[in-house]
Amino acid sequence: xxxxxxxxxxxxxxxxxxxxxxxxxxxxxxxxxxxxxxxxxxxxxxxxxxxxxxxxxxxxxxxxxxxxxxxxxxxxxxxxxxxxxxxxxxxxxxxxxxxxxxxxxxxxxxxxxxxxxxxxxxxxxxxxxxxxxxxxxxxxxxxxxxxxxxxxxxxxxxxxxxxxxxxxxxxxxxxxxxxxxxxxxxxxxxxxxxxxxxxxxxxxxxxxxxxxxxxxxxxxxxxxxxxxxxxxxxxxxxxxxxxxxxxxxxxxxxxxxxxxxxxxxxxxxxxxxxxxxxxxxxxxxxxxxxxxxxxxxxxxxxxxxxxxxxxxxxxxxxxxxxxxxxx
Amino acid sequence: xxxxxxxxxxxxxxxxxxxxxxxxxxxxxxxxxxxxxxxxxxxxxxxxxxxxxxxxxxxxxxxxxxxxxxxxxxxxxxxxxxxxxxxxxxxxxxxxxxxxxxxxxxxxxxxxxxxxxxxxxxxxxxxxxxxxxxxxxxxxxxxxxxxxxxxxxxxxxxxxxxxxxxxxxxxxxxxxxxxxxxxxxxxxxxxxxxxxxxxxxxxxxxxxxxxxxxxxxxxxxxxxxxxxxxxxxxxxxx
Ligand SMILES: Cc1cc2nc3c(=O)[nH]c(=O)nc-3n(C[C@H](O)[C@H](O)[C@H](O)COP(=O)(O)OP(=O)(O)OC[C@H]3O[C@@H](n4cnc5c(N)ncnc54)[C@H](O)[C@@H]3O)c2cc1C
Ligand SMILES: Nc1ncnc2c1ncn2[C@@H]1O[C@H](COP(=O)(O)O)[C@@H](O)[C@H]1O
Numbered sequence: 001x002x003x004x005x006x007x008x009x010x011x012x013x014x015x016x017x018x019x020x021x022x023x024x025x026x027x028x029x030x031x032x033x034x035x036x037x038x039x040x041x042x043x044x045x046x047x048x049x050x051x052x053x054x055x056x057x058x059x060x061x062x063x064x065x066x067x068x069x070x071x072x073x074x075x076x077x078x079x080x081x082x083x084x085x086x087x088x089x090x091x092x093x094x095x096x097x098x099x100x101x102x103x104x105x106x107x108x109x110x111x112x113x114x115x116x117x118x119x120x121x122x123x124x125x126x127x128x129x130x131x132x133x134x135x136x137x138x139x140x141x142x143x144x145x146x147x148x149x150x151x152x153x154x155x156x157x158x159x160x161x162x163x164x165x166x167x168x169x170x171x172x173x174x175x176x177x178x179x180x181x182x183x184x185x186x187x188x189x190x191x192x193x194x195x196x197x198x199x200x201x202x203x204x205x206x207x208x209x210x211x212x213x214x215x216x217x218x219x220x221x222x223x224x225x226x227x228x229x230x231x232x233x234x235x236x237x238x239x240x241x242x243x244x245x246x247x248x249x250x251x252x253x254x255x256x257x258x259x260x261x262x263x264x265x266x267x268x269x270x271x272x273x274x275x276x277x278x279x280x281x282x283x284x285x286x287x288x289x290x291x292x293x294x295x296x297x298x299x300x301x302x303x304x305x306x307x308x309x310x311x312x313x314x315x316x317x318x319x320x321x322x323x324x325x326x327x
Numbered sequence: 328x329x330x331x332x333x334x335x336x337x338x339x340x341x342x343x344x345x346x347x348x349x350x351x352x353x354x355x356x357x358x359x360x361x362x363x364x365x366x367x368x369x370x371x372x373x374x375x376x377x378x379x380x381x382x383x384x385x386x387x388x389x390x391x392x393x394x395x396x397x398x399x400x401x402x403x404x405x406x407x408x409x410x411x412x413x414x415x416x417x418x419x420x421x422x423x424x425x426x427x428x429x430x431x432x433x434x435x436x437x438x439x440x441x442x443x444x445x446x447x448x449x450x451x452x453x454x455x456x457x458x459x460x461x462x463x464x465x466x467x468x469x470x471x472x473x474x475x476x477x478x479x480x481x482x483x484x485x486x487x488x489x490x491x492x493x494x495x496x497x498x499x500x501x502x503x504x505x506x507x508x509x510x511x512x513x514x515x516x517x518x519x520x521x522x523x524x525x526x527x528x529x530x531x532x533x534x535x536x537x538x539x540x541x542x543x544x545x546x547x548x549x550x551x552x553x554x555x556x557x558x559x560x561x562x563x564x565x
Contacts, residue, residue, distance in 0.1 A: 063457070088457075088475070091434075095446070098442060098446070099442070099449035100449065103526075107441045124438055124439055125437060128535070129533075129534060130535050131438075131531075132529075133527055133530055134528045135527055174455065177481050179479070180479045182477055182479075230498070236494060236495030236498075237495065243348040243349060243436070244494070250563070250564050251562060273540070275542060285542045286541075288540060288542040290543050291544050291545065292548075292551040293546075293548075294548035294551070295548070301549075303555050306555070307556055307559075307565060
């Protein structure tokens with residue numbers, strides 16, 4: 001059997017974990033799920049046994065404790081391989097498992113084939129490059145890159161078993177003590193339906209006023225390139241890319257951004273990309289769906305004006321909709 | 328991305344090497360901590376002869392000295408890398424006492440293994456916190472803030488500790504000319520560790536297939552605005 005760490009939130013398994021359950025089935029063995037803290041229904045995802053680990057000290061995330069739980073359960077079940085999603089948490093916990101078991105770990109895999117050795121494809125450079133590798137290990141440890149494997153439903157009769165781990169003080173020494181919530185409203189960059197992003201071409205901190213205006217008209221969030229954060233024009237929390245936030249909006253508007261691979265690593269998940277660039281040959285043009293060539297300082301305000309104008313025409317008569325509601 | 332002829336590495340002839348963003352923030356944080364509280368900072372890399380330049384860059388912004396674990400240029404797997412770093416840190420510490428903090432990048436920009444820092448922490452028997460965007464030393468402990476969806480998770484662990492960091496931790500400074508001159512005189516300890524057989528064995532690099540996007544030109548200059556808004560209405564975002 002193979003053991004899969006299943007992360008869950010709000011009573012549901014997260015999508016990257018469901019994708020991982022699909023990937024784990026390619027080993028052709030029974031799949032067991034490990035849930036930490038509480039149980040969620042996994043019967044649509046081919047899970048033979050869902051192990052629910054519970055412990056008084058697991059009220060908040062403790063990565064060494066999670067690793068200890070995985071090792072204890074995998075040993076007890078004689079798991080042939082262990083999988084987790086390539087999320088921040090999945091990668092962290094599996095690296096700790098690998099360090100404990102003194103075994104190799106392949107992170108962010110997009111394909112895995114059973115065999116000896118296991119052959120796999122994994123992401124480098126935030127997904128801009130792929131690597132084909134052989135994993136020589138008595139117990140392959142694998143994380144699956146989020147959103148690279150489609151969830152395939154596979155109904156199964158899942159039995160649920162409780163698991164009580166033995167945890168030492170040392171394993172609980174690294175533990176989340178408090179969660180500080182992001183204050184301020186605003187649309188979260190990672191979840192925005194529209195992201196209006198500015199690069200070096202915006203020219204200055206003040207230049208972002210037209211980017212902000214368009215973003216707020218569209219009910220979206222402002223993003224930017226690394227050149228912009230390095231110049232101090234915007235905070236790093238606005239940066240899109242390999243070392244910034246990964247976004248997946250309906251529309252990503254890249255204004256004065258050349259389209260470096262490390263930037264595209266953050267917006268590859270966008271449904272559509274509109275590039276506004278003075279250079280018709282900029283690399284972003286090969287990665288965009290729509291393009292406008294010219295000076296963003298003229299084009300962006302013209303789009304905002306056009307939106308206002310068309311809303312004045314299309315807007316419903318004054319009624320129950322609050323001002324600024326999207327049409 | 329352009330591959331070398333054997334598909335085992337990137338064609339780097341036209342690329343410069345730099346310290347990657349996460350690690351650059353780690354270097355900057357070390358310099359700031361030492362400026363604030365005194366002590367010594369050391370930078371370490373495992374890499375080919377050319378990597379000496381990045382060690383100089385780190386010393387140019389204020390790191391005191393460097394350790395260069397020299398390789399013949401081939402890529403090392405994460406297990407071998409971590410083992411060599413554990414050995415080097417161990418040797419260093421038996422001579423001059425433990426490092427209170429060891430910073431790593433959360434993940435390397437190229438291989439993206441997400442593991443070397445955690446393997447080293449385990450090898451040295453130290454607590455480790457990952458993905459850190461704020462570090463505060465509080466007496467003999469370190470408070471770490473890790474960015475998560477919707478906020479930040481706070482950890483406090485005793486030192487000595489390992490902290491893996493992400494870009495955004497700070498805004499790294501640029502080296503000054505006097506800083507560069509001083510860096511030229513700072514010591515670099517060079518050694519060549521032995522490499523063990525990789526168990527995660529790279530066979531070939533592949534450039535992913537393009538997404539088949541070909542931008543549809545909506546126009547040039549501000550007169551394109553109506554076509555843009557029309558597109559936005561069509562896809563339901565305006
Ligand atoms: C390890 C690593 C990680 C990285 N991570 C990230 C990351 O997370 N995010 C990121 O963004 N970058 C990242 N980078 C940096 C990346 O490689 C590029 O340097 C960066 O994305 C370039 O930013 P830019 O497009 O704004 O600037 P440039 O590449 O300088 O492009 C500016 C563009 O603006 C256009 N322009 C100029 N003036 C105007 C105007 N008036 N109107 C219209 N267009 C105009 C130009 O034609 C050009 O195409 C990373 C690099 C490395 C090595
Ligand atoms: N060759 C190396 N030399 C020094 N540090 C390294 C090396 N490889 C990885 N690291 C450190 O380990 C971190 C994680 O690397 P990785 O596990 O490859 O994602 C990097 O951000 C670096 O801080």
